[in-house]
Amino acid sequence: MGKIKSLEDLKKRKQDLQKKVDLRERADHPEAYVQIKVGMATSGIASGAKEIYDFLVEALEKRNVEAVVTQAGDMGYSYAEPTIEVTKPGEEPVVFGYVTRERADEVIEKYIKRGELVDGILPQNYRTIDDE
Amino acid sequence: MTKYKMHLLVCGGTGCRASASDSIAESLKEQLHHHNMDHEVQVILTGCFGFCEKGPIVKVLPDNTFYTEVKPEDASDIVAEHLVKGRQVERLLYKAPSGEQVTDSRHMDFYKKQIRIALRNCGFIDPENIDEYIARDGYLALGTVLNEMTPQQVIDQVKESGLRGRGGGGFPAGKKWEFAYKNESDQKYVVCNADEGDPGAFMDRSILEGDPHAVLEAMAICGYATGADQGLIYIRAEYPLAIKRLKIAIEQAREYGLLGQQIFDSHFNFDIQLRYGAGAFVCGEETALIHSMEGERGEPTFKPPYPAQSGYLEKPTNVNNVETYANVPVIINKGPGWFSKIGTQKATGTKVFALAGKVNNVGLIEVPMGTTLREVIFEIGGGIKGGKKFKAVQTGGPSGGCLTEEHLDTPIDFDNLLAVGSMMGSGGMIVMDEDDCMVSVAKFFLEFTVEESCGKCAPCRVGNKRMHELLERITQGKAEKKDLQRLKNMCHVIADTSLCGLGQTAPSPVLSTMENFWDEYVAHVEDQRCPAGSCKELMRYEIIPENCVGCTACARKCPVGAITGERKQVHEIDQDKCIKCGACLDACKFDAVTIK
Numbered sequence: 001m002g003k004i005k006s007l008e009d010l011k012k013r014k015q016d017l018q019k020k021v022d023l024r025e026r027a028d029h030p031e032a033y034v035q036i037k038v039g040m041a042t043s044g045i046a047s048g049a050k051e052i053y054d055f056l057v058e059a060l061e062k063r064n065v066e067a068v069v070t071q072a073g074d075m076g077y078s079y080a081e082p083t084i085e086v087t088k089p090g091e092e093p094v095v096f097g098y099v100t101r102e103r104a105d106e107v108i109e110k111y112i113k114r115g116e117l118v119d120g121i122l123p124q125n126y127r128t129i130d131d132e
Numbered sequence: 133m134t135k136y137k138m139h140l141l142v143c144g145g146t147g148c149r150a151s152a153s154d155s156i157a158e159s160l161k162e163q164l165h166h167h168n169m170d171h172e173v174q175v176i177l178t179g180c181f182g183f184c185e186k187g188p189i190v191k192v193l194p195d196n197t198f199y200t201e202v203k204p205e206d207a208s209d210i211v212a213e214h215l216v217k218g219r220q221v222e223r224l225l226y227k228a229p230s231g232e233q234v235t236d237s238r239h240m241d242f243y244k245k246q247i248r249i250a251l252r253n254c255g256f257i258d259p260e261n262i263d264e265y266i267a268r269d270g271y272l273a274l275g276t277v278l279n280e281m282t283p284q285q286v287i288d289q290v291k292e293s294g295l296r297g298r299g300g301g302g303f304p305a306g307k308k309w310e311f312a313y314k315n316e317s318d319q320k321y322v323v324c325n326a327d328e329g330d331p332g333a334f335m336d337r338s339i340l341e342g343d344p345h346a347v348l349e350a351m352a353i354c355g356y357a358t359g360a361d362q363g364l365i366y367i368r369a370e371y372p373l374a375i376k377r378l379k380i381a382i383e384q385a386r387e388y389g390l391l392g393q394q395i396f397d398s399h400f401n402f403d404i405q406l407r408y409g410a411g412a413f414v415c416g417e418e419t420a421l422i423h424s425m426e427g428e429r430g431e432p433t434f435k436p437p438y439p440a441q442s443g444y445l446e447k448p449t450n451v452n453n454v455e456t457y458a459n460v461p462v463i464i465n466k467g468p469g470w471f472s473k474i475g476t477q478k479a480t481g482t483k484v485f486a487l488a489g490k491v492n493n494v495g496l497i498e499v500p501m502g503t504t505l506r507e508v509i510f511e512i513g514g515g516i517k518g519g520k521k522f523k524a525v526q527t528g529g530p531s532g533g534c535l536t537e538e539h540l541d542t543p544i545d546f547d548n549l550l551a552v553g554s555m556m557g558s559g560g561m562i563v564m565d566e567d568d569c570m571v572s573v574a575k576f577f578l579e580f581t582v583e584e585s586c587g588k589c590a591p592c593r594v595g596n597k598r599m600h601e602l603l604e605r606i607t608q609g610k611a612e613k614k615d616l617q618r619l620k621n622m623c624h625v626i627a628d629t630s631l632c633g634l635g636q637t638a639p640s641p642v643l644s645t646m647e648n649f650w651d652e653y654v655a656h657v658e659d660q661r662c663p664a665g666s667c668k669e670l671m672r673y674e675i676i677p678e679n680c681v682g683c684t685a686c687a688r689k690c691p692v693g694a695i696t697g698e699r700k701q702v703h704e705i706d707q708d709k710c711i712k713c714g715a716c717l718d719a720c721k722f723d724a725v726t727i728k
Contacts (some may be wrong), residue, residue, distance in 0.1 A: 003389030006397045007275035008264070017267040042373050044332070044562040073342015075255030077497040080179050085255070091490050097179045119137050122179035123191070125512070126246030126498065129462055 003039055034067040034112050035087040041074035047081035052099050056084075059108055067112070086111060095122040136174040138215065139193040145180025146492040148188035152204055153177070156188055159207035167211055180493050184514045186226060198234065199224040245512055247474065248498045249482050249569050250298075250335075250458040254342030259377050262384040265345040271390050274349050274466035277356055278398040283313060286357040287368045290460065293468035294480035299325055299416070299453030300466035300531065302479070302546035305460075308450060311440035312358040315448040320360035322351050323444065323451040325421060326367035326374070329413040331580060335484040336454035338496055340367070340374035343458065344381035348404055350457035352391065353464065355402045358450050362405035366421050368411040378406060413530070413584035416558075416632050418443075418451040420586070429587045432632035453558070455484055475501030479545035483556065489526075489563035491595045499544075504611030506540040509563055518701075520565040524648070528557030530577045530584075533635030533644025534570060553644040555637070569664040570649040571656055575603040577641040581634065592635030595626040599642065606653065608669040609660035618651055619645060638651045665727060668712050672728045679724035686716035686725060 004010050018027040038044070053071060060067045075083050080097025086107060087093040096107055098120050104106045142148075142157045157175050164170040181189045186200035190210065197220055199210065206224060213219050225233045248254075257264035262716050265271070277286055291306030312320060324347060328336040340347060351363040356685075366376060382404055385391040393401045395643040407425045414420045422444050424430035443449025459481060463471045472480040479501035485508065492514035499508060507523055509515070516522050524534040527544075533554035535542070542548050546556050562574065578600045587593045602619050605611040623639035630636045646653060655661045662670040675686075675695075682700040694710045697703030705716070717725045 003387075004271075004651065005389065007279045010271055010275050010396070012257070014266050014269065014272070017263050020267075037255070037258075040722070041254075041338050042371075043338075045373070069312045070258040071260070072256060073254040074251075074260050074338040074496055076251065077179070077493075079493050080497040083255075083497075116136055116174055117141075119177045120179060121141065121176060123143075123181045125181065125183075126248050128248055129252050129466065131247075 008009075033089060034065065036067055036069045037072040038069065039073070039075045039077075039081065039083040039085075040071040043074060043078055044081050045085065048100075049082040052082050052084065052101070052104050055101050055104055056108075059105065065108060065112060080120075080122055081085065083122065088112065088115075095124070096120050097122045114122040136172060138173045140173060140175045140210075140214075141178045141191040141193060142175060143179075143181050143183075143187060143189040143191075144177035145184065145187070145514055146182035147180065148596065150519055151188050153188040155204045156190065156202055156207060159204045160190075160211065163207045163211035164215075167216055168475075169211070169215060173215055180514045181546070183511060184492075185220055185511055190224075190298055198226055200226045220273060233591050245503065245507060246497055246499055247482055249462050249471075249474075249713060250339060250455050250484055251496065251498050252343070252462065254338055254496075257343065259342050259344055259679075260380050262345060262381065262388060265343070269346055269380060269465055270461075271349055272354050273461035273709070274390065275396050277353050277464060278396045278400055282393055283357045283359065284466075286353065287470045290357070290463060291468075292305060293463045293471040294475075295379070295456065295459055295463060295471070296546065297453060298455035298459075298483065298558070300555065302556060305452060305456055307699070308440060308452070309354060309357050311438065312360070312448045312450040315441055317444075317448050319362070319447045320358055321444045321447055321449040322355045322360045322363045323418075323421070323425075323439075323449055324351055324363070324365040324369070324457055325416060325418065325453045326365055327409050327411075327416045327421060328368070328371075328454070328558060329411070329584075330558050330560040331577075333486045333487045333558045335486055335496060335559055337371050339454050339458050339484075340371070341377055342403060344374075344378045345385065346458045347454055348378075348381055350460035352395070352402045353460055354450055354452070354457070356400050358448070360448075360450070361401045361403070363402060364407050364425060364444065365404060366407045366409055366415070366425055369408045370411050375406065375408070382406075388427060412586070413580070414586045417632050417634060419514060420632070421451065422449065429586070431586045434631065446639065455559075462674050476543065476545050478547060483544070483559055485559045485561045487513050487561050487563070489561075490520065490565040490568070491515070491563040492517055500544040501545045503533065504541050505583045508544070508561070509540070511561065511685065512684075516563065516565050518565075520567065523562070523566050523568060524564045524570065524573075526554075526562040526564065526573065526577075526641070527560070528555035528637075528640070529560045530580045531555060531640055532557050532560075533640045534564070534573065534648060535644070536605055536648045553647055554640070557568060567664055567666060569607070569666040570645040570652050571603060571607055572666055574642045574645045575600065575607060578603060578638065581638040585634065585638075589629075589631040589635060591626045591629040591633070592638060595630075596635070596638050597623055598622065599626070599639065603642070606656045607662070607667045609656060609667075611657050613657055614644075616657060671712050673705055673710060673712065674726055674728055675703050676704060676724050676726055679722050681722055681724070683722070685719045685721065689715045689719040708725060 040049045056069050082099045083097045084092050085095045106118045137561050159177045188202050190199040190202045209221050213221050295305045296302040409415050412430050415424045417432045420430045420432040439449040477479050481645045482498045526534050582596045585592045623643045680702045687695040694706045
């Protein structure tokens with residue numbers, strides 16, 4: 001994308017980018033565009049987040065699950081690294097901690113494919129600036 | 133395919149697990165099976181809800197009912213009443229301090245304990261993709277400022293918000309900006325202090341790794357407000373991932389024209405460069421930081437002149453820390469009034485803490501100023517590991533002090549922590565339990581300052597070294613009573629006569645532990661005893677004659693041959709030879725070895 005020339009330009013671009021996100025959420029195919037964020041700050045990587053990231057990308061492709069895996073910063077749960085956040089279309093995000101290859105596999109097979117929760121969920125215990 | 137209609141989330145955090153949440157989950161499963169509902173309702177163990185005080189917790193989805201202090205025998209009621217008949221089990225509902233029953237967890241005060249402002253995008257956006265930052269209102273504040281506000285208006289907003297420096301000192305950020313703005317010059321600079329040095333603190337690194345654009349945007353805003361067109365980030369080379377992401381972010385911002393010439397079609401130009409530090413603690417002090425950036429030795433100089441008068445290359449320079457900058461775009465977007473309502477009157481907004489040590493939920497947390505230490509340690513932090521007793525919490529890193537049980541209800545802010553002999557610092561918080569020796573803790577922090585002292589002034593260079601030697605002697609049981617007085621005197625002299633903050637605050641860990649744990653110091657000196665049982669030199673392994681059967685297991689294991697005794701006779705440990713390795717303790721099957 002080119003340069004942002006004015007404040008209006010920025011606001012328009014913001015709206016377009018948000019629409020893209022909304023589109024993902026409104027997709028009617030239940031498995032379409034699941035979003036997975038892997039906490040990949042130094043502490044996450046040190047606990048093996050990179051390996052989980054690679055595993056997820058590979059496994060999701062092999063199993064034909066349409067998902068977007070991205071890296072994100074520190075979610076704050078150092079005691080439960082590596083952590084991943086999974087957002088299914090139209091649903092609230094769920095954070096899973098202590099993610100090993102086995103648990104990542106479980107998340108794909110049980111949570112993403114069948115909607116079952118799996119052990120190791122980290123309940124959200126903070127507010128965001130949008131809540132205020 | 134089974135499709136679950138409801139979920140029961142059982143807290144599997146360490147605290148709740150200690151009060152039998154495992155068997156609660158089991159009982160729930162049994163009850164579900166009994167009612168033939170195990171195909172409709174799924175039981176899940178989760179991580180800590182952070183409400184350990186009222187644990188164990190069971191939460192029902194999708195209706196968000198929140199049950200507290202649940203026992204395994206309550207499982208039958210939860211299933212028979214709530215799941216079968218659809219009636220909430222009232223006696224298990226959380227009662228707010230007002231006496232009101234809260235059914236929906238989203239209305240609980242507890243969820244207001246943390247609010248993420250500086251960490252708003254950490255863990256939510258891809259830090260290497262500027263589009264994700266823009267989708268979350270990124271660069272909107274910069275655009276607004278350049279299009280609609282004068283520099284003075286920006287400064288007024290920051291002043292009005294009450295934002296104070298998050299790097300340790302707590303100096304009002306708006307005032308700092310105003311000084312730099314009022315000092316006229318052909319060239320000014322904006323500097324971001326990313327030289328995070330406190331042992332255990334990693335919030336600045338996390339912000340740079342998780343949301344680098346927030347800092348770039350804030351620096352540009354500060355550049356506009358103070359009249360600078362050049363930004364510099366001083367970051368330690370030992371943060372390679374943060375450096376990598378900053379570089380990517382700067383590149384992307386330039387590509388989008390958000391850094392560079394005529395940003396947002398205005399006359400404002402701004403660009404940012406990185407400067408690497410070698411990781412010296414003293415370079416977190418702003419004058420030392422500036423000298424290091426200039427290629428000089430990283431040594432502090434006397435203030436005034438302040439950097440706002442004569443800083444980088446002797447030009448007016450504004451220095452703020454990473455977390456301080458990260459708050460700025462939100463203040464502009466949401467308004468200073470929104471920001472100043474959070475926290476206390478004298479300290480607005482939030483503070484990020486790196487919670488570490490003997491606490492269950494080690495992690496990065498962000499709480500409004502004025503939150504108490506008790507809330508942080510026992511609720512968000514989930515209490516002490518292994519159910520042990522809380523002893524102290526160290527805040528402020530090597531410049532701070534140790535606080536005890538009696539300070540737990542102190543609301544955390546800059547002034548309150550200073551008043552009880554510690555400080556905010558950059559936000560490290562290390563929790564200690566009954567097994568930690570406070571003299572050793574003081575020694576640990578002093579060791580750090582001795583190593584990190586730049587050596588420019590004598591009180592810090594020589595004095596801290598001598599203090600460290602005294603502490604060493606105390607932990608070895610070789611000190612005399614008058615050494616304690618000597619130690620105290622040195623603390624005051626060093627604090628009064630050192631040149632910069634490093635030396636002035638170096639004695640704080642010693643002073644605060646002496647203040648709060650005087651008996652422990654005395655026990656080391658008078659009885660040659662370490663009450664926490666952690667000072668090796670003061671430990672004694674002994675054999676209890678009544679329990680010893682003379683099996684020779686310990687004698688065979690001892691690596692230095694300190695244990696003697698005939699077969700089937702009571703053994704003995706030669707204290708002069710013993711190296712306190714503990715091998716005998718592990719080897720003995722008859723509980724005949726003890727530590728004194």
